[in-house]
Every structure is written in structure tokens, then in C-alpha cells.
Amino acid sequence: MIGIKTEKKMTSRENILSRAKANKPDLLELPVINVEVFADGKDLLEEFTKKVEVVGGNVVEQNVSETIFSQVSKMYPDAKVNYATLEGAGDFNTVSLEALKKPHELENLDVLILESILGVAENGAVWLSDGQLPIRVLPFITNHLVIVLKKENIVPFLHQAYPILAKKDNDFGVFISGPSKTADIEQSLVIGAHGAMTLTVVLK
Amino acid sequence: MSHSKAASIFNTDEKKVNWHDKALWFVRHKRDKSVHAVEGWENLRSLGHGIKAHTLSNLDHYLTEFEANAIKNGVQVHWAADAEEHNKIVHSILKKHNAKKIVKSKSMLTEECHLNPYLEADGMEIIDTDLGERIVQLAKEPPSHIVLPAIHKTKEEVDELFQEHLGTKPCGGDPQYLTGEARKHLREKFMEADAAITGVNFAIADTGGFVVCTNEGNADMGAHLAPVHIACMGIEKIIPKQEYLGVFLRLLARSATGQPITTYSSHFKKPIEGNEMHIVIVDNGRTEQLSRPDFRASLHCIRCGACMNTCPIYRRSGGHSYDATIPGPIGSILSPGKDLKKHSTLPFASTLCGSCSDVCPVKIDIHSQLYKWRQIITKETPQPLVKKASMKMMGKVFSKPSQFERVGKVARWSLRNLPKSVINSKPNVWGKERDLPLGPKESFDDWYKNREKND
Numbered sequence A: 001m002i003g004i005k006t007e008k009k010m011t012s013r014e015n016i017l018s019r020a021k022a023n024k025p026d027l028l029e030l031p032v033i034n035v036e037v038f039a040d041g042k043d044l045l046e047e048f049t050k051k052v053e054v055v056g057g058n059v060v061e062q063n064v065s066e067t068i069f070s071q072v073s074k075m076y077p078d079a080k081v082n083y084a085t086l087e088g089a090g091d092f093n094t095v096s097l098e099a100l101k102k103p104h105e106l107e108n109l110d111v112l113i114l115e116s117i118l119g120v121a122e123n124g125a126v127w128l129s130d131g132q133l134p135i136r137v138l139p140f141i142t143n144h145l146v147i148v149l150k151k152e153n154i155v156p157f158l159h160q161a162y163p164i165l166a167k168k169d170n171d172f173g174v175f176i177s178g179p180s181k182t183a184d185i186e187q188s189l190v191i192g193a194h195g196a197m198t199l200t201v202v203l204k
Numbered sequence B: 001m002s003h004s005k006a007a008s009i010f011n012t013d014e015k016k017v018n019w020h021d022k023a024l025w026f027v028r029h030k031r032d033k034s035v036h037a038v039e040g041w042e043n044l045r046s047l048g049h050g051i052k053a054h055t056l057s058n059l060d061h062y063l064t065e066f067e068a069n070a071i072k073n074g075v076q077v078h079w080a081a082d083a084e085e086h087n088k089i090v091h092s093i094l095k096k097h098n099a100k101k102i103v104k105s106k107s108m109l110t111e112e113c114h115l116n117p118y119l120e121a122d123g124m125e126i127i128d129t130d131l132g133e134r135i136v137q138l139a140k141e142p143p144s145h146i147v148l149p150a151i152h153k154t155k156e157e158v159d160e161l162f163q164e165h166l167g168t169k170p171c172g173g174d175p176q177y178l179t180g181e182a183r184k185h186l187r188e189k190f191m192e193a194d195a196a197i198t199g200v201n202f203a204i205a206d207t208g209g210f211v212v213c214t215n216e217g218n219a220d221m222g223a224h225l226a227p228v229h230i231a232c233m234g235i236e237k238i239i240p241k242q243e244y245l246g247v248f249l250r251l252l253a254r255s256a257t258g259q260p261i262t263t264y265s266s267h268f269k270k271p272i273e274g275n276e277m278h279i280v281i282v283d284n285g286r287t288e289q290l291s292r293p294d295f296r297a298s299l300h301c302i303r304c305g306a307c308m309n310t311c312p313i314y315r316r317s318g319g320h321s322y323d324a325t326i327p328g329p330i331g332s333i334l335s336p337g338k339d340l341k342k343h344s345t346l347p348f349a350s351t352l353c354g355s356c357s358d359v360c361p362v363k364i365d366i367h368s369q370l371y372k373w374r375q376i377i378t379k380e381t382p383q384p385l386v387k388k389a390s391m392k393m394m395g396k397v398f399s400k401p402s403q404f405e406r407v408g409k410v411a412r413w414s415l416r417n418l419p420k421s422v423i424n425s426k427p428n429v430w431g432k433e434r435d436l437p438l439g440p441k442e443s444f445d446d447w448y449k450n451r452e453k454n455d
């Protein structure tokens, strides 16, 4: 017979799992998602642009007559510290990520250009993940964020976004919708809380 | 203190109450505009409800699956039965890293566990980095709303707080200036932090990852700069598959503030190379709530705050009047489950109008659960004598139509003829803070009968 003293004390893990098992109701079915009920026939590009603007960002078309780097430089004439992950950045990049000892040194980054592989029309969000982010803090620590997105990579809803993401192994990823913001002081919207103060999506 | 007593303290500043009421109603309005533009919104709510209900019905399985995947991802997983164990675990991780300066992004769970004072007692500095939370932290107050922690503070009060603690210039409460100063102040804190603590909005069983939603970017600034990231979650945050984020992220921000999604929805899975990531999974009364068939749906809550913004009682009594980490309608269902005696007045802080249940993105039957708690509370806890006696009397009166008619006649006459000092006297709590209407000459019953005769 096992006496109370010899009985091993249950760990919290076992305790929680056994209580969850004992206290849960009979198994309920998982609902099936039928994405067709959400279809609203909106034009993807129009909706995406509208939503990015609603959340405080800008949408511009990439100029065919110049490089993205000269186009962005003109948008931020006062910027001193710039970085782009795109090929051919050359002189545009004033910092070398390899030379950084820690990500904190990016504190004064003015303008960052990244490429996104996915945009969502219903909420103006763009996806960034480890594949496009050599250092995770980059899109948060920069003052101004510019994201290049191909028009054909815009999907209508999050429901269409996740199957695309499921095929990729993302160690870290983020949907970003507009610049950072807060309304914590008397509900007045202020753009520029801890993250980027402006966000521009360049469509190509 | 009873809810009504605490509410009467908030109500001493009428101007502020009116502002609070209107500000929250405005947020509710933004929610309406946003959700009405979504095709299939009701379908989306049903999905949210169904996925959560299914998950709870297989919770042990999904927790185990989540744990296994998180460990595979190189994350360290801890389990805490209660608040104390949660605090001990977090403390020991911080101790191991010799962490002195800690930045924390919004997490109602760590509020619920009173983590800050626990860590501060050992000389650690713990900074709440969400602007609203930083404001209430400086004011040494708890948050009064789960999404808008400082909604009870005026901009002038924030101005004064910042002058005192951050050395800002007087600015007449300019939100732009104050937010800018907070950004500078908190940047410093992010730069020097030894560890970051965040909450968890959704934990995904099939990937072992978790999602944190913010508008300010504070969770990310903390988690990606500090060498250690500790994420704290209640067991009910689990969802089975990543694709269900499509449902919940669509529901959450629209219900909370009317935004189509929060600015940042960060999907964490593996730690940065060389850094550590920990997840603390907490029960603290949740498995007990799961055992109550009438109340288990309260565990569906995704903490959007919509039920608070719409509640006529919350808007006029303020979050602090609930004396609980989660205030408002949902808090009034959760709190009695933890301490029935302490929170026995909360389920009565409702008109049972049902507006909370109407806006809830995961379709929790909030108002019927409030009603069910009332049934339990009136049986199990002592009620004030006046309430008990008058309820009993009314019960008798209602059961006999002739008596009801007679009492009604007296009441109508009294309202028309007695002086106000008598009508609004102490035993009549309905006369408190309001004038009762002039009684009609005729009862509805009489009017109805006469109307039939005249036809």
C-alpha cells in the first residue's frame, strides 16, 4: 500500500494537466472555416491602400525612372543613418550590420528599407520574418520604416495569409500595420510610440 | 468595499465621470463602425467561440502539444499552479541571469499575480513599458481597464506625473509632447534592460509559438534587445493551430479599439541565437473555473475590453470600483470564481442589459453568467437586511394580483402627493442621486382596460 509519505508529490505540470483533464467538458467538435462567407468583392489594391492610410501609413508606387534608394533618399532628405536589406543598396547603407557588436547600436537608425513577401488588404498589414530580418529589432528601432511589396503578393484576408506562412519556417515573424501609435493619454491618437514613427509601403 | 460604495467614490467628480462615460462610448462606436464593415462578422464570432470551446474541451492535450513543440524550438517551459509559484519562477530566472533592470510589456496575468512588488522586494527595477501602464505605475495605481489602463486619468494629471517623475516641462497636458517624452524615457530603459517580460495573446499548439499584440511596439523593443525573454501566459491562451490566428486577430483589435489589427502582431517561435526564451504557463484558478459548466465559457475571453466599453455600469463607475485585476462585465464573472466573498457584489454591478454579450467577439454569454452568479451569491453569502426584506415583500406582492394593484395605487398617489424629502428618504435607494418621476393617475392595467372599453 502506498502511504501518503512515500507518495511522490505531483509537480505543478502534472497537477495542472490532470486537473484540466478531469475538469474539461466532453469533447466538442472543431468548427470548419469556410472562407467564402467573408468574401466582399473589394479590389485588393484599393482596399490595401485605404487600410494602410487608415492606420497612419503611406502607400507610394515605385518610380521606374530611378532606384528605390534614390526615391527613398528624397523622401527623407535629413536622414543620416540608413540601412536597406535590398540588393544593390551600396552607398545608401551607412551602417554595416556585420560590424555591430549588439543590436542596441542601431539606436540612431533613421531610415530602414525592407522587403515584404506578403501584404493583407483587409488590415494594411505587411509580413516580415527572419528571412527578411537580419536583426529582429530592426523594424522596431528605426525611426522611419519603408517596406517594398509586390502588388501580386497582396491577399484579401488573414485567412489567405496563414496558409502561405505555414509553408515557411518562421522563427520570428511580425505583421506590421502602420507606424507605432498610442492613445493612452485621454484617447488622443499620437503616432510614434516606441516603434517606427512613419511607415511607407512602396508597391512595385 | 462593495462595488456600489467604490463607484460612489468615482462619482464624486461628475465632470470626470461624464468624460469617462463618453470616451468609452466613443471607443465602442469605433468598434461598431469597424465590425459593420466586415462581411461575415457573425460567422467570425461563431468561429471564435467554437474554436475556444473545442480547445477547452481538449485542453490537457493541447497544452502538452504546445509544450513539446516549444521545447523543440529551444524554449524553456515552466508550469505554475498559482500566482506565488509564477512569481517564484520568474524571479529565479531573473536571478540566474543576475538581472537587475527589467522591462515589461502589458500582461494582465502578471498584474493578477502581483509580480512587480514581488520582484521589487528583491531590489529589482521593473518598468512597465506600455504608455498607459507606465502612467499608472508612476501614479502607484493599478490599471483601470485591460486595454486602456490609464483611461481614468486626465491629461493634466499625466502632465503633473511626468513633471514629477520624468522632469518634463509643464505643457497643459499636450499628448504629443508627453508621448514624445515617454518615448525618450522608455528608450533608455529598453537600452539598459537585462531581461524582458511579455504577456501572450495566443499560444499555438501545433507550432509551439506564441503571438503578442501591441500598438506601441514595446513588447518587441524589450524582447529583441534584452538577452532574456520571459513570456507569461494563462492556460486558456492556447489555440490548436496557427491558421486560427486568422480568426482571432481579425476579431481582437476590431473589438478592442476599432482598428483592423494591432500595429504589431509578433509571432515568436525560437529565441535569438545566444539568447534565452522562457514560457511560464499559469493555472491560478483557471482549471477550477473550467470545472464549472455555467462559467467555463468565461475562459474564452481574449481580453479585448469591448464588454467594458459598452457597459453602462462600467462607464459610470470606473475600473477601480471593481477592485479586481480584470474589471467590468467579464471581471465580474471571473472574480467571484476566485473569491466569492470578496467579490460578491460584482455580479450585481450590471443592468443585465446584455450589451456585453452582444459585443463579445467570442460570444461569451456574459450577462447570463452574471445572473447565474447572483443566484449562487444570494444563497451563499449574507445579503443586506433591507435588500433581503424588500425582495421578500415584493415576492409576496407580485404573487397576488389584487395586492399588487392596491400597492400600486398607494405608490402612484405617494409619488404625486408626498414631499420630495419623504420620497427620497434613506430606505428608498432608488431615490439616491435621482428624482423619481411623478406618479401617473392611472395604472397601466387600468389604462389598458379603459382603452379596450373605449374601442
Ligand code: SF4
Residues within 6 Å of the ligand: B255, B300, B301, B302, B303, B304, B305, B306, B307, B308, B330, B356, B359, B360, B361, B362, B363, B364, B366
Ligand atoms: S469577455 Fe468578450 S468582450 Fe469582454 S474582454 Fe473578453 S473577449 Fe472581450
